[in-house]
Amino acid sequence: xxxxxxxxxxxxxxxxxxxxxxxxxxxxxxxxxxxxxxxxxxxxxxxxxxxxxxxxxxxxxxxxxxxxxxxxxxxxxxxxxxxxxxxxxxxxxxxxxxxxxxxxxxxxxxxxxxxxxxxxxxxxxxxxxxxxxxxxxxxxxxxxxxxxxxxxxxxxxxxxxxxxxxxxxxxxxxxxxxxxxxxxxxxxxxxxxxxxxxxxxxxxxxxxxxxxxxxxxxxxxxxxxxxxxxxxxxxxxxxxxxxxxxxxxxxxxxxxxxxxxxxxxxxxxxxxxxxxxxxxxxxxxxxxxxxxxxxxxxxxxxxxxxxxxxxxxxxxxxxxxxxxxxxxxxxx
Numbered sequence: 001x002x003x004x005x006x007x008x009x010x011x012x013x014x015x016x017x018x019x020x021x022x023x024x025x026x027x028x029x030x031x032x033x034x035x036x037x038x039x040x041x042x043x044x045x046x047x048x049x050x051x052x053x054x055x056x057x058x059x060x061x062x063x064x065x066x067x068x069x070x071x072x073x074x075x076x077x078x079x080x081x082x083x084x085x086x087x088x089x090x091x092x093x094x095x096x097x098x099x100x101x102x103x104x105x106x107x108x109x110x111x112x113x114x115x116x117x118x119x120x121x122x123x124x125x126x127x128x129x130x131x132x133x134x135x136x137x138x139x140x141x142x143x144x145x146x147x148x149x150x151x152x153x154x155x156x157x158x159x160x161x162x163x164x165x166x167x168x169x170x171x172x173x174x175x176x177x178x179x180x181x182x183x184x185x186x187x188x189x190x191x192x193x194x195x196x197x198x199x200x201x202x203x204x205x206x207x208x209x210x211x212x213x214x215x216x217x218x219x220x221x222x223x224x225x226x227x228x229x230x231x232x233x234x235x236x237x238x239x240x241x242x243x244x245x246x247x248x249x250x251x252x253x254x255x256x257x258x259x260x261x262x263x264x265x266x267x268x269x270x271x272x273x274x275x276x277x278x279x280x281x282x283x284x285x286x287x288x289x290x291x292x293x294x295x296x297x298x299x300x301x302x303x304x305x306x307x308x309x310x311x312x313x314x315x316x317x318x319x320x321x322x323x324x325x326x327x328x329x330x331x332x
Contacts, residue, residue, distance in 0.1 A: 003054045010047045014040065074121065091157050096210050100161070101182075113160040120155050128166050129159065137168035138196045139180050146197070147204035161203055169196060181206070 024032040045292045059075045060067045091114055097107060127141025139162060148155045155195045165182040166174030173185045177192040181203030184191030193199040 003050055003057065007047060007050050007054065010043055010050065013043050014047075017043065063263075091154050094154075094211055095157065095207055096212050097161075099210070100206070102166075102187075106164075109164055110157070111158050111161055114156055117156050117159060126155065126159065128321065133163060134168040134170045137170050138178075139168040139200060140196075143197050143200045147201045150201065151204040151208040153204045153207045157207065158200075158204055161207075162200070169199070174199075 017036055021033060021036045021040075025038060055075055056067050056070050059070045063070070077136070092107065093109065097110065100106065103109070118125070118129060120129060123141040123145040125141070126144045130137050130139055130141065130144075144155060144158055144162075147153075148158055162168050162180040164179045166172050169175055169178070169180035172182070173190060174182045175178050175187060177190050177199075178196050179185055179191060179193055179202065180196070180197045181199065183199075183202040183206055193202060
């Protein structure tokens, strides 16, 4: 039976169990809820196993490995190796090895070796490959596996460099300097390590220090000018009014009124009364019924002709003075 068909059946069963559990909650049936939870857990476990089997089958179909080999190597490792076979230079993409050696064909040589390296996922598989290429090599699979994990570099690339430079520490300068990758061996200078493990780790460290870093384009920041409100107090100079204004007012200043009244009796009375300015309209009437001579003199303030720098508001009050004309008795 097709695995994908079984997977779909189990997914449908999970949906039915979820619906039944909702109904049990509404009914308050705790025993039913516990039974459904147990069955749901079993279905989920079975579904996980079927998904694993489906993944193994898909990996075997996409790689040169059988299903048994995929189980042994692991799904991810099998896919990585398949990618290595189809694109050996892909292993080099995260690193820049252009300065590792002076040989202009160095990178091409490494790519050629990468295309022939088998799947290396364990220390045992690495060791088997090294001994198949350089029997009696002092470099072990454990050394390579440890260095790869310490610096998080690709095992195939690490192996390819040591194979090209010293055939895993069996030939050349690298053999006598415990330096299988010839790190620091330039032809005019040599670098000897304390152990083969140190020499293998030196290659892994060099690769870790020469990773390709994609630096994003730097976008120039947009400077926004901050507008600060002006809190300073601005004093506007007051220009004095130098114009000359002349006004004539008949009632803005106090006036003195002198009233002289003459009657038949020999009594002469002079009264001087100060008049307070009044803005209201007033009427004053003086009437004498006895034969007398009355003189009414009203003296107002002299018009103000002074020069002032402030406008003069004219007084609009009206003062009305009504006086009965003097009566002269001419009878004998």
